[in-house]
Amino acid sequence: MLHFQKFEKRYGSFPALKIDELTIEPGIYWIRGVNGSGKSTLLKSIAGILSFKGDILLNNSISITKQPVAYRKLVNFAEAEPLFPEFLTGREMISLFADAKGAPAGQEQQLIESMYMTSYIDGPVGSYSSGMMKKLSLLLAFLGKPDIILLDEPLITIDTASLKILYGWMAEQHAQQGTSFLLTSHQPLDPEELPNAKELLVENQTLNLQENE
Numbered sequence: 001m002l003h004f005q006k007f008e009k010r011y012g013s014f015p016a017l018k019i020d021e022l023t024i025e026p027g028i029y030w031i032r033g034v035n036g037s038g039k040s041t042l043l044k045s046i047a048g049i050l051s052f053k054g055d056i057l058l059n060n061s062i063s064i065t066k067q068p069v070a071y072r073k074l075v076n077f078a079e080a081e082p083l084f085p086e087f088l089t090g091r092e093m094i095s096l097f098a099d100a101k102g103a104p105a106g107q108e109q110q111l112i113e114s115m116y117m118t119s120y121i122d123g124p125v126g127s128y129s130s131g132m133m134k135k136l137s138l139l140l141a142f143l144g145k146p147d148i149i150l151l152d153e154p155l156i157t158i159d160t161a162s163l164k165i166l167y168g169w170m171a172e173q174h175a176q177q178g179t180s181f182l183l184t185s186h187q188p189l190d191p192e193e194l195p196n197a198k199e200l201l202v203e204n205q206t207l208n209l210q211e212n213e
């Protein structure tokens with residue numbers, strides 16, 4: 001699914017993350033690591049938001065550096081602490097992303113209703129609470145037909161009922177579309193909701209696949 005080739009991300013002279021050669025097979029992955037270990041750096045690099053040395057290949061064919069447009073259409077990302085233009089409504093944000101990601105007809109409305117966002121989706125984003133904002137950013141990450149969805153700290157801020165809906169979206173998307181997920185969390189994922197999730201560990205400025213016990 002994802003292949004790292006001589007990947008290196010530095011902030012100035014600080015070597016934040018280095019992955020010489022690593023393949024991540026399709027699946028659902030929980031990325032663990034202490035504060036400052038490089039989890040967000042990893043997700044932002046895979047999302048194409050940060051520049052870095054080396055390359056990342058999707059499905060052994062699409063390079064983030066050589067085919068950035070094709071790559072980004074297939075890799076969606078929800079930030080840990082999303083910030084959107086305050087004057088746009090949630091629905092306007094969703095329309096923008098749906099166009100960019102080539103979302104199938106009806107997908108936007110189905111997701112809005114499924115996450116119970118109808119009552120506020122036509123209000124400006126500046127009036128949203130942090131949980132409402134988080135749900136909007138999660139919804140945006142599910143638009144289109146992505147091969148990979150990257151979720152940075154998706155479990156924070158949202159209430160228990162919404163979390164259950166998010167787990168349902170993930171399980172369904174993975175089962176029906178084969179979408180892979182990489183998500184960071186300081187809390188363990190619910191093993192009943194995502195029984196097949198594997199672990200990736202970020203430590204010592206690199207990324208390692210953990211063998212599940």
Ligand SMILES: Nc1ncnc2c1ncn2[C@@H]1O[C@H](COP(=O)(O)OP(=O)(O)OP(=O)(O)O)[C@@H](O)[C@H]1O
Pocket residue numbers: 011014016033034035036037038039040041042
């Ligand atoms: N824009 C930046 N400029 C300089 N250093 C940065 C920048 N962003 C991150 N870093 C550094 O890179 C390292 C990794 O940060 P990152 O945010 O990826 O960690 P994280 O594992 O996501 O942390 P947390 O669990 O606290 O969210 C840290 O040492 C951090 O100080």
